Amino acid sequence: MTQAAKPLLTGGCQCGAIRFALTAAPIRITICHCRMCQKATGAPFASLAEVARENFAWTHGKPAAFRSSSIAERDFCKACGTPLSYRQDDGTSIEIMTGAFDRPDRVVPTVQLGAESRLGWVGAIANMPSKTTQQIYGAEKLASVFSYQQPDHD
Template identity: 35%
Template sequence: MAQRELLQGGCLCGAIRYQVNGLPFDADHCHCSQCRKSAGAVMMSWMDFYYEQVQWLQGQVTEFASSKDIRRGFCQHCGCSLTYRHLDYPQYITLSIASLDLPQKVQPTYHIHTDEQVSWLNIDDNCPRYKAGKTLTKSSN
């Protein structure tokens, strides 16, 4: 993906704003139950960046430990789900595609945790589907 794009986004109430230098190195639709519950939606669409690409312009994310190694970030004012961090990969941060001002700029390329996808959701795209997570190595990008 090209790396010269400048993306901006934030939470629903505007208390948190960010910008990202470049497009994500990965993007997916997650169907896991934790993403569904944290977002209040039947799936969550995420985009992955290196930490140095992200600049927080206003406010700060409040994090919740949804499991031993996972931190989910949200706005403490409006509750908007914004970030996902895996402690084993400190060089990466995952942001909600829906939090972008122009979410059409980033299109997910695969689905994960499809074994947990709600039965009535029918998605007709050509993206690969993984029953669980997609395997990463710490040196992957």
């Protein structure tokens, strides 16, 4: 990413030690159900935005990396543990976890991968009963909570 390019999308880890920016829209945005993504995120699936490496930069801090396979590494914040990316060794792109974006609503998945490992209950999520955070804790308790999480901006 060139210094003169204006960021289109930004994001970072939970504690703010790592920040990143994109200067172009992602190539594709996926949900991956493969077992490796499940383990890497501690979740039933990963949601990833694939970005050409020339349109991506770490703008604050550098992530730690874990070699998750013989062909790829996964980046994460060594301070707070936030999973950040997936990179194939010979690839021209990097895949960024969509939850790490400041505006995850702007990176909407359009395809699912690793369907052989998709958990059977995932398709029913939208129909499950749901509550807001305020409904769970109540307004008074929620007002007393102080988040140590980095705000969704630089």
